Structures are given as C-alpha cells and as structure tokens.
Amino acid sequence: MSMAKTLLKLRAHVSVAILAALSPLLVAAALFWELFGKLFFISSSPKSIVGEVAVVTGAGHGLGRAIALELAAKGCHVAVVDINMTGAEGTVKQIQEMAKVRAKAYKADVSNYLELVQLNRDVVSDLGPVMVLINNAGILLHRNTVNPEPAEVQQMINVNLTAHFWTNMVFLPTMKAMRKGYLLTISSLSGLFPLPYNTTYTTTKAGTTAHMRALRMELALEQLNDIHVCTAMPNFLEANEEVRQLTNEVKISNLYPLISVKQAAQRLVDGMLRGEREILLPGLAALLYRLMIVLPVSWQELALVLTFGPRLKQLCALRN
Numbered sequence: 001m002s003m004a005k006t007l008l009k010l011r012a013h014v015s016v017a018i019l020a021a022l023s024p025l026l027v028a029a030a031l032f033w034e035l036f037g038k039l040f041f042i043s044s045s046p047k048s049i050v051g052e053v054a055v056v057t058g059a060g061h062g063l064g065r066a067i068a069l070e071l072a073a074k075g076c077h078v079a080v081v082d083i084n085m086t087g088a089e090g091t092v093k094q095i096q097e098m099a100k101v102r103a104k105a106y107k108a109d110v111s112n113y114l115e116l117v118q119l120n121r122d123v124v125s126d127l128g129p130v131m132v133l134i135n136n137a138g139i140l141l142h143r144n145t146v147n148p149e150p151a152e153v154q155q156m157i158n159v160n161l162t163a164h165f166w167t168n169m170v171f172l173p174t175m176k177a178m179r180k181g182y183l184l185t186i187s188s189l190s191g192l193f194p195l196p197y198n199t200t201y202t203t204t205k206a207g208t209t210a211h212m213r214a215l216r217m218e219l220a221l222e223q224l225n226d227i228h229v230c231t232a233m234p235n236f237l238e239a240n241e242e243v244r245q246l247t248n249e250v251k252i253s254n255l256y257p258l259i260s261v262k263q264a265a266q267r268l269v270d271g272m273l274r275g276e277r278e279i280l281l282p283g284l285a286a287l288l289y290r291l292m293i294v295l296p297v298s299w300q301e302l303a304l305v306l307t308f309g310p311r312l313k314q315l316c317a318l319r320n
C-alpha cells in the first residue's frame with residue numbers, strides 16, 4: 001500500500017477514535033440540550049398555516065383522513081387525494097361540516113408520476129399553490145405474507161417508497177421557489193425496528209426514513225431552512241381495519257395499546273409545525289431505539305424475534 005493510502009487510512013481511524021473519546025461528552029451535551037429545552041420551553045411554538053394549501057395523500061381513510069381534518073381545523077385548505085373517491089369525498093364532507101376552509105377530493109394514484117403532475121395542476125388552479133405536502137398513502141399488508149406474489153411486492157414498493165420521489169419531484173419545486181413549506185412523510189416504527197415476515201413493508205419504510213434524512217440535508221445545503229421535512233414513525237394505529245383485527249387476534253395490542261388516529265394526527269401536525277425532524281409514536285419508542293442501537297446486531301435481532309416473532313408467525317398462519 002502506498003504511503004499516501006496508509007496515511008489516509010490512519011487519519012480515518014484517528015478521526016473515529018477522537019469521536020469515540022468525545023462521545024460521552026456529546027451524549028451528555030445532547031441530553032442537557034433536550035432537557036433544558038423541555039424545562040424552559042424553548043422549543044419553537046407551532047407556526048400558523050391559516051390560508052395555506054395542503055395535499056394529503058391517502059386521505060380517504062385512516063391516518064390520512066385524521067391529518068386532513070387536523071389541518072383543516074388549523075385553517076388550511078385541503079386537497080384530499082386518494083384512489084378511493086368515496087373515501088375522499090367522505091373526508092371532504094367531514095371537513096366542510098367542521099371548518100370554514102376549502103376542501104376538494106381528487107382521484108390520483110401516488111405511484112403514477114403523470115397522475116401527480118396533473119393533480120398538481122388541478123390543485124393549483126382550484127385551491128392555489130401547495131405549501132404543505134403530507135405523504136401518507138401506503139399499503140400495509142400483502143395478501144400472502146410469507147410468499148407474496150412478485151407483483152404485490154412491486155406494488156408495495158411503488159406506493160410506499162417510489163411514490164415519495166414522485167410527490168417530492170412534483171410538489172417541492174414550488175416550495176423551493178417560495179422558500180417555504182412543510183413536508184410530512186408517514187413512515188413507520190418498523191423502519192427502525194425491522195419486523196420478521198414483513199420484509200417488503202419494513203424495507204420501504206426504512207428507505208423512506210433514509211430518503212427524508214438525505215432530503216433534509218440537501219435543503220440545508222441549499223439554505224432552504226424554511227422548508228421543514230418531518231418523518232413520522234408510528235407504532236400500530238387504530239386505522240386500517242385489517243391491521244387492527246390482526247393485531248388484536250395475535251395480541252400484539254397487548255404489548256402497547258393501539259394509538260388512535262386522532263391523537264396521532266394532532267401530535268404529528270403539531271410536531272411538523274414546530275419544525276420537529278422525526279416523531280416516533282409512542283414517544284417511549286425514541287428512548288427504546290437509542291438504547292437498542294448500541295447493542296450488537298445479534299442482540300437487537302434476538303430482542304425483536306423474542307418480542308414479535310411468535311406473534312407475527314401466528315399472524316402469517318392466520319392470513320395464509
């Protein structure tokens with residue numbers, strides 16, 4: 001190995017050693033910063049979105065509907081987007097009953113780039129430029145969990161992962177031109193704590209979380225600090241009926257109660273408007289993740305297998 005390469009390698013090793021030596025200090029400083037912020041309420045107050053226009057994908061049901069209602073309650077006009085128009089129109093009706101904002105239902109498949117381009121044109125002409133994008137639409141389960149059809153795997157990847165590239169490509173340019181905006185992406189706790197027998201879902205959610213981290217850094221480098229990107233990572237919710245039924249049947253809901261969509265929507269919209277970067281639900285999961293991540297991978301996997309493995313295996317048997 002040449003002298004230059006050896007020196008480069010040595011420099012990298014020394015940098016890691018310095019970081020390791022400093023890490024107790026860094027952890028203490030980070031804890032102090034968090035506690036100080038909480039004790040003296042220096043976390044920023046939520047910004048107003050009165051009169052802004054939001055696009056909420058998958059807003060015809062579940063968490064998406066609850067977020068659409070929460071945004072409307074805060075005075076934001078809402079484009080309710082779904083492949084299920086009956087659901088989307090139901091959400092619009094609920095918004096109109098409770099808030100004096102404009103709301104309209106749109107049919108669009110988030111995995112189809114051209115449909116999203118048309119959606120943006122329609123929303124801009126009906127409601128105005130989009131300043132809030134909620135990437136919520138998602139597919140939760142395969143029909144056959146153990147041996148899904150290739151087409152089903154591809155569809156879940158298209159909707160849960162690829163679609164975020166398309167929505168960001170379509171809606172971010174306006175936010176960049178106006179140098180402001182909000183993007184809330186619904187990932188999942190399973191992106192951080194991978195679940196056996198849910199490889200496609202887990203993979204798409206881990207990818208989405210990484211996508212948003214990279215996007216935040218790009219926006220910071222472009223000095224677009226008033227475009228806030230927030231990633232939500234909830235545990236099981238009281239939303240999708242099939243998930244709710246299955247989690248009850250295999251008693252996953254005995255580990256931690258399912259979170260109500262209204263509660264989740266309030267916490268996520270509030271956090272987004274305060275400029276939070278990542279929100280784990282329940283909050284306890286953030287501490288659990290930090291404790292787990294320092295353990296060897298084999299220990300992390302064992303902990304997850306012991307906690308969820310038998311239940312998820314039972315869940316697969318029920319579905320297949």
Ligand SMILES: NC(=O)c1ccc[n+]([C@@H]2O[C@H](COP(=O)([O-])OP(=O)(O)OC[C@H]3O[C@@H](n4cnc5c(N)ncnc54)[C@H](O)[C@@H]3O)[C@@H](O)[C@H]2O)c1
Pocket residue numbers: 057058059060061062063064081082083084087108109110111136137138139140159186187188189233234235236237238239240241243
């Ligand atoms: N339910 C949970 O336990 C849970 C847990 C963690 C994360 N999440 C995530 O939260 C989000 C919402 O989940 P939910 O439980 O409310 O789901 P849901 O099934 O209740 O609602 C999803 C909505 O998205 C729509 N949709 C599906 N594919 C679409 C597409 N291609 N284009 C446009 N709309 C589409 C559906 O028609 C439906 O109205 C998802 O991203 C999901 O992965 C859910």
